[in-house]
Amino acid sequence: MTTAVLTKRDERIGQRSFLKQALGRPEVGSLVGALALFIFFALVADAFLEPASLATVLYGASTIGIMAVGVSLLMIGGEFDLSTGVAVISSALSASLFSWYFATNVWVGVVLALVVSLGIGFINGWIFIKTKLPSFIVTLAMFLMLTGLNLALTRLIGGSVASPSISTLDGFDSAKLIFASSVNVAGVNVRIVVFIWLAMVAVATWILVRTKVGNWIFAVGGDANAARAVGVPVNATKIGLFMGVGFCGWVLGMHNLFAFDRVQSGEGIGNEFLYIIAAVIGGCLLTGGYGSAIGGAIGAFIFGMANKGIVYAQWNPDWFKFFLGLMLLLATIINIVVKRRAESSK
Amino acid sequence: MAKKFSWRRASIALIMGSALALSGCSSEGGREPAAEGTGGGGQVADTERMTIALITHAAPGDTFWDIVRKGAETAAKKDNVELLYTSDPEGGRQAQLIAQAVDQGVDGIAVTLAKPDALKSALKEAEQAGIPVVSLNAGEDSYEELGAFTHFGQNEEVAGEAAGEKLKELGKSHPVCVIQEQGHVGLEARCAGVKEIIPETEILYVQGTDMTQVQSTVTAKLQTGGDIDSIIGLGAPFTMTILQSVEDVGSDATVASFDLNSELAQEIVDGNVAFTVDQQPFVQGYMAIDSLWLNNMGGFTVGGGEPVLTGPAVVDQEQAEEVLQYAEEGLR
Numbered sequence: 001m002t003t004a005v006l007t008k009r010d011e012r013i014g015q016r017s018f019l020k021q022a023l024g025r026p027e028v029g030s031l032v033g034a035l036a037l038f039i040f041f042a043l044v045a046d047a048f049l050e051p052a053s054l055a056t057v058l059y060g061a062s063t064i065g066i067m068a069v070g071v072s073l074l075m076i077g078g079e080f081d082l083s084t085g086v087a088v089i090s091s092a093l094s095a096s097l098f099s100w101y102f103a104t105n106v107w108v109g110v111v112l113a114l115v116v117s118l119g120i121g122f123i124n125g126w127i128f129i130k131t132k133l134p135s136f137i138v139t140l141a142m143f144l145m146l147t148g149l150n151l152a153l154t155r156l157i158g159g160s161v162a163s164p165s166i167s168t169l170d171g172f173d174s175a176k177l178i179f180a181s182s183v184n185v186a187g188v189n190v191r192i193v194v195f196i197w198l199a200m201v202a203v204a205t206w207i208l209v210r211t212k213v214g215n216w217i218f219a220v221g222g223d224a225n226a227a228r229a230v231g232v233p234v235n236a237t238k239i240g241l242f243m244g245v246g247f248c249g250w251v252l253g254m255h256n257l258f259a260f261d262r263v264q265s266g267e268g269i270g271n272e273f274l275y276i277i278a279a280v281i282g283g284c285l286l287t288g289g290y291g292s293a294i295g296g297a298i299g300a301f302i303f304g305m306a307n308k309g310i311v312y313a314q315w316n317p318d319w320f321k322f323f324l325g326l327m328l329l330l331a332t333i334i335n336i337v338v339k340r341r342a343e344s345s346k
Numbered sequence: 347m348a349k350k351f352s353w354r355r356a357s358i359a360l361i362m363g364s365a366l367a368l369s370g371c372s373s374e375g376g377r378e379p380a381a382e383g384t385g386g387g388g389q390v391a392d393t394e395r396m397t398i399a400l401i402t403h404a405a406p407g408d409t410f411w412d413i414v415r416k417g418a419e420t421a422a423k424k425d426n427v428e429l430l431y432t433s434d435p436e437g438g439r440q441a442q443l444i445a446q447a448v449d450q451g452v453d454g455i456a457v458t459l460a461k462p463d464a465l466k467s468a469l470k471e472a473e474q475a476g477i478p479v480v481s482l483n484a485g486e487d488s489y490e491e492l493g494a495f496t497h498f499g500q501n502e503e504v505a506g507e508a509a510g511e512k513l514k515e516l517g518k519s520h521p522v523c524v525i526q527e528q529g530h531v532g533l534e535a536r537c538a539g540v541k542e543i544i545p546e547t548e549i550l551y552v553q554g555t556d557m558t559q560v561q562s563t564v565t566a567k568l569q570t571g572g573d574i575d576s577i578i579g580l581g582a583p584f585t586m587t588i589l590q591s592v593e594d595v596g597s598d599a600t601v602a603s604f605d606l607n608s609e610l611a612q613e614i615v616d617g618n619v620a621f622t623v624d625q626q627p628f629v630q631g632y633m634a635i636d637s638l639w640l641n642n643m644g645g646f647t648v649g650g651g652e653p654v655l656t657g658p659a660v661v662d663q664e665q666a667e668e669v670l671q672y673a674e675e676g677l678r
Binding site: 169256269 | 374375376377405406407408409411412528548549550551555556557558559561562563565566567569570571572583586587590594595609676
């Protein structure tokens with residue numbers, strides 16, 4: 001970009017300016033929305049800018065954001081997963097109930113839960129590929145089945161609808177250190193899941209933009225048949241994406257388990273929509289083929305800010321849900337407006 | 347190709363998992379082997395076997411209802427009753443469950459009236475079919491009108507006032523009342539009761555289906571500063587999470603609670619939670635079944651046309667030791 005601009009070039013290979021290029025990224029709209037929301041709460045809520053408050057906002061965002069990583073990738077690959085909310089709890093329950101029932105080291109349960117979570121993802125993807133039903137239906141069925149299994153198995157094995165506490169088992173402390181501890185950053189306790197979340201976003205972004213698999217994901221989401229025609233392993237990619245969501249569910253499930261020692265089997269219902277909302281706010285298209293992992297992270301951050309900012313602003317709690325909805329709507333509108341501007345000026 | 351690969355991986359992981367399981371036994375904690383069959387021993391009534399449907403608005407996974415159900419099961423075992431337990435948090439679908447019980451021709455219905463208007467017509471059918479009905483837990487204001495002959499429960503507003511009085515006694519003037527389900531009549535009434543006694547009471551809504559969100563929202567509330575000097579959870583699992591938030595922030599706010607489980611009882615014994623307002627759910631479940639059995643046996647009506655209150659019973663450090671033992675058995 002130094003000397004080449006002086007000579008007149010064919011416009012097809014012309015470089016767009018850095019700004020225009022940046023504006024064309026899928027997450028840019030949500031970034032503007034996030035900034036607007038951040039400035040807004042910084043103005044109306046005194047406590048919002050305190051370092052400890054920001055750590056809380058990030059924590060609130062991370063528990064949505066971890067799942068949004070997998071869900072964003074899956075959505076770019078053109079599919080939905082409605083079983084994510086309860087799959088998180090299934091993972092936590094399988095770790096908890098297994099280690100409790102057999103009185104094993106909790107790490108055995110943690111490994112088992114990983115197998116279960118990946119297995120749920122695999123089954124979702126496999127049924128989807130075999131039956132060619134919409135992923136919406138397949139994962140809705142999985143959602144219902146897991147909801148029932150969570151409840152029935154927990155009661156059958158543990159005797160109560162909440163899993164028994166595993167805090168006295170061997171390995172609990174080391175597992176808690178990894179999945180649910182706090183890290184002191186400049187005097188502020190930041191939850192470790194925040195860092196896990198950021199690392200996962202980085203890895204997912206790297207996969208998407210730097211690897212062959214990333215290209216496959218965009219290809220199967222854009223047009224699966226065309227992708228198959230040029231030799232992309234469509235089935236493996238899609239199953240892999242579902243298993244990726246399973247992996248994210250395992251990470252969050254382990255956090256849930258080790259943060260609270262026990263898990264209530266009815267939790268998680270409804271959260272699947274929050275993950276999808278985060279991905280959509282972050283610029284992933286509902287139709288697939290377009291989006292980014294960073295966008296999903298920003299979407300989760302917007303949700304975290306709106307959710308906690310309302311509390312910091314001390315608004316009348318009766319209006320909480322309304323404001324939450326309004327915030328999300330405004331953030332999404334800003335997102336669309338910015339993106340349209342950017343696209344029309346290409 | 348890809349499929350085979352995954353299968354192999356899965357089976358390797360499974361084998362590894364079970365190998366680990368064999369070698370990785372924990373030195374303490376976990377399930378206590380054997381020791382089955384506690385409580386409810388003794389003689390079974392020699393009355394003819396009857397069928398009673400217990401239909402609640404319990405959300406799946408709420409530990410509170412485990413205790414109600416345990417009470418009902420204990421009474422059923424003793425009274426030679428076959429207990430059919432169903433639940434649905436949504437009013438319309440709970441009404442359908444009542445209609446199904448009527449179709450099945452049960453001998454009695456015990457029902458929670460959290461959404462009385464939705465259940466009106468279904469209970470009318472039960473009345474026409476001559477099936478006696480009692481209500482429990484929720485429905486103190488509406489049980490008579492809906493044809494139940496008595497009600498077992500706690501007046502939630504009175505319970506809230508009891509909590510408010512206790513907090514006032516402890517010198518608290520600015521409590522936060524954490525509601526885990528916005529719009530839930532009973533929970534709102536509890537906080538209203540607290541507010542009746544301490545007008546400075548603030549309400550905080552959290553998303554009860556996600557504990558991480560409960561924790562971060564409560565943390566956010568405590569970080570707003572102000573003069574919050576106490577915080578009340580409306581269910582034992584939520585109070586446990588609130589307690590973590592309080593510790594995280596390093597706030598010196600007093601934690602109080604409603605309802606009970608063994609961990610909460612332990613925290614009260616240890617002095618980390620000041621008190622809880624218990625509504626004795628075991629009694630609600632037990633009495634509902636037992637009163638229907640009495641009614642069937644001799645036409646008795648418990649309560650003399652008035653609701654029977656099972657709470658509020660305030661449990662603080664003094665009583666917690668004793669209660670803890672029962673809580674561990676799943677009775678409190």
